[in-house]
Amino acid sequence: MTHWKEILQSSVHSPTELTRYFDFDDTALQAVCASFPMRINPYYLKHIQSIGDPLWKQAVPDLLELQDSTCVPDPLCEEQLSPVQNLVHKYPDRVLLLVANECAMYCRFCTRKRIVGTPLMAISDSAIEEGIDYIRRTPQIREVLLSGGDPLLLSDSRIDSILSRLHAIPHLDLIRIGSRVPCTLPMRITNELLTILKKYHPLYINTHFNHPTELTLEASAACNFLADAGIPLGCQTVLLKGINDNANTLKELFLGLLRMRVKPYYLFQGDLTYGTNHFRTHSSCGINIMRKLIGSISGMAIPTLALDAPGGKGKIPLTPQYVISNGSNLIFKNYCGELCSYPENGNAI
DSSP: OOOHHHHHHTOBOSHHHHTTTSOOOOGGGHHHHHHSOOOBOHHHHTTOOSTTSHHHHHHSOOGGGGOOSSOBSOTTOTTTTOSBTTEEEEETTEEEEEOOOOOSBOOTTOTTTTTTTSTTSOOOHHHHHHHHHHHHTOTTOOEEEEESSOGGGSOHHHHHHHHHHHHTOTTOOEEEEEOOHHHHOGGGOOHHHHHHHGGGOSEEEEEOOOSGGGOOHHHHHHHHHHHHTTOOEEEEEEOOTTTTOSHHHHHHHHHHHHHTTOEEEEEEOOOOBTTOGGGOOOHHHHHHHHHHHBTTBOGGGOOEEEEEETTTTEEEEOOOOOEEEESSEEEEEOTTSOEEEEEOOSOOO
16 A cells, blocks of 8 residues: 555646646646645545546635635634744634644635745744743643644654643643545545554544535545544534535535444534635535435434634524524524424523
8 A cells, every 4th residue: 555655745736737638728726726735635635537627626726725815814813812923822712733744635715825834934943832831831721733734644643742742731621633634635544643643542533524525535544544543523624615515415424424433523514714715605605505414314423513703702593593483482483484382480591
């Protein structure tokens, strides 16, 4: 089996290189790559079936990225919420620690596309240590999410070192890793990596699948390896126009994830990230999709639809409205649209 590092080294980095596999005019797309880097590794590339299919749209640059007059580079104000380099402290009891600046594939809708894979995102050992030290001396922090870039693209020894130092902090209850490699480079989930991860429970991984085509045999094996290692898996899907913005696609995706032992966790409304406006849907799209899914498939397969509020204001659940009125009786409609009544007990709080 080809080593995951060799697969990564054989990635396509320009539209011109991609013309070896697909017949299209790459000329205009060179300017996009000058602003936002491109990387498609051979594993993900082989699953792109045709120009413009759901995987193509996620991976291949588009001129619309440079024609965005709505969005902004840092919509979540992560840079303003960084008390130390590469650490974001938005919520009182948890922080985001950026530990890697590369991904196995550069998704065209990435929230941090302004910096990921570029020299603007400098991740040094000293910066990581500064972030760990901030966590160490801030006792209200009970949870850390490792992100980037993709933390699982780091070497085994570096992952071990970071997890070891975090695990030793007494007030830190749990560690989460945000990683798309189970989807984009599943062979990275090696026995050696699993041996390291198993040492640092409670450890959670939120991965990222957007379309049923990504639920390959290799991806399923990677997720099962992680689950067998005792690591709970969640999926953070992004609602993407022309890719998964319909109930049937998401139903297939979410049920497929459960079969792979991955709990659909969030379905995100697209962030206001510069270069991604063409992916954004109207908020009513996701709410209507959730109305179609709730009650029609297992609650285990239902994620929370959420919008990460601009300006670093936090995640806001977007939920279909079922309540009609609330007095002595709660009047509401069920998932079939039937009117229901529930007698209240006591006074409203």
